[in-house]
Amino acid sequence: MTTEATGAGVTEQALTSLRGTTDPRLRELLTGLVRHLHDFARETRLTQEEWERAIAFLTATGQACTDTRQEFILLSDVLGLSMLVETVNGHRAPGATESTVLGPFHMTESPVRALGDDIDLVGGGEPCVVSGRVLSEDGTPLPGALVDVWQADDKGFYDVQQPGAQPAGNGRGLFTAGTEGRFWFRTCVPAPYPIPTDGPVGGLLRATGRHPYRPAHIHFIATAEGHTPVTTHIFVAGGDYLDSDAVFAVKESLVQDFAETDDPSLAREFGVPNPLRHARFDLVLERAS
Template sequence: MTTDATHPTVTDEAVNSFDGAPDPRLRELLTGLVRHLHAYVRETGLTQREWERAIGFLTATGQACTDTRQEFVMLSDVLGLSMLVEEVNARRAEGATEATVLGPFHLTESPVREPDATIDLAGGGEPCVVDVRVRSDDGTPLPGATVDVWQADGHGFYDVQRPDTQPPGNGRGLFTADAEGRVRFRSCVPSAYPIPTDGPVGTLLAATGRHPYRPAHIHFIASAAGHTPVTTHIFVAGGDYLDSDAVFAVKPSLVREFEDIEDPEDPALARQFGLSGPFRLARFDLVLERT
């Protein structure tokens, strides 16, 4: 390899090595990756020692991945890449629910739940009722839509993080919308929580002076025939870290009030969910774009 003006550089040679790739999109992705990585090395003057540390960091990131932990997803999240991919691919009709990151904890299949079931199997958190209406972007309710739900408990942990204190499937549920396109379930009010910091991603955050916290939220994947599925959250209004989410996923349209219900206007709703005292109520629409 030579690097004078009349001969190809190592970048040219690496890019040209993919000329024979039969898949044109694969060729486009790989050649673009090589050009940007090589430009980064030149612009920053990356040293051999820094390159070795980067390789070690990526190796450790892969080694930290398990069946219940996805360190690479967390790395993508804290670098803003996950949210950027969402934004680049957004083709949202006016009024349709905005998408956000999947996150690293959608790792197990959510158990099928009956209508109005509870997903809070461990208890101990502030009780709430979530009342969701799934509809099309033209306003039509979507009966039979599926809504996959997962959230942390009232202490900020997912079931896979604390299998000794949370039963499998706690905070998770797969619901089918009724004839009105409605899904309702009982849960606990989620709390803000730190993403796991005992691995390479935590080391990166500490080294850069960044906090690891996410604002309180509930995850959803909603899908219906003839519509584009949406992966999204709702965030608890008034909570901490709404303006500094560690994974950059907060959008104003997804922040929702969890109303304090001290003296239920609808006692039947409270009785239906086995609630005798105060609770919180979140009502909102999940609006899907027609395909």
């Protein structure tokens, strides 16, 4: 084929137009983007009609975003891009807690709560206690570390998805680790849930014959001075969809027992009925270099 027929001339012009980019990293990113975008269109021989559908899809995705919904993060999630970026950047010291995707629902500030508080402001789900320690990679406790937690309720919805039905801050809490880096809070056992399917991303999942479910999980961001923050989840062991998470976010090390524990003194300590469901999970942070 001639240069004209493959569009190589257009690609060359587009790449040349980026040469004046002052920021060298932006130039590198845009150059890579143009190369891959053009190669994609050239290799698939993208038609005018398909291009029009893609434009319409991206436009609808942008317009589905609101203060409480991030459809572009959802799109990145279901294409595996979010998890890939996490993985490429998520190298950690051996033993440090592995990261996973942020997801589209960390969009409001979590309310500051005291250790032991119940983040399930509504009730009705199966109560449980989550406890652990924030540690440095060598095992040194990190008292004063911040532990930001958010989860869906027992019906599978985040507070921001149901502004009428759930109080703001339901399922969310910002905790400060105590002595020995310990944190603990009460909540309900999370349930698997479908990501929102009433927008463009839902249409994509239907067209690809994929289910929209995520296995049950609780989100964490742990931050401590002198350490690299970690964004992660814990997943409920034995639950559904652990091997087919709609957003590819499961890592084996993040799957945790939420075991029923018959331990009256523990129940008294946490102020919950015995027996109790209890997940123990340490957040181990890498020292910042």
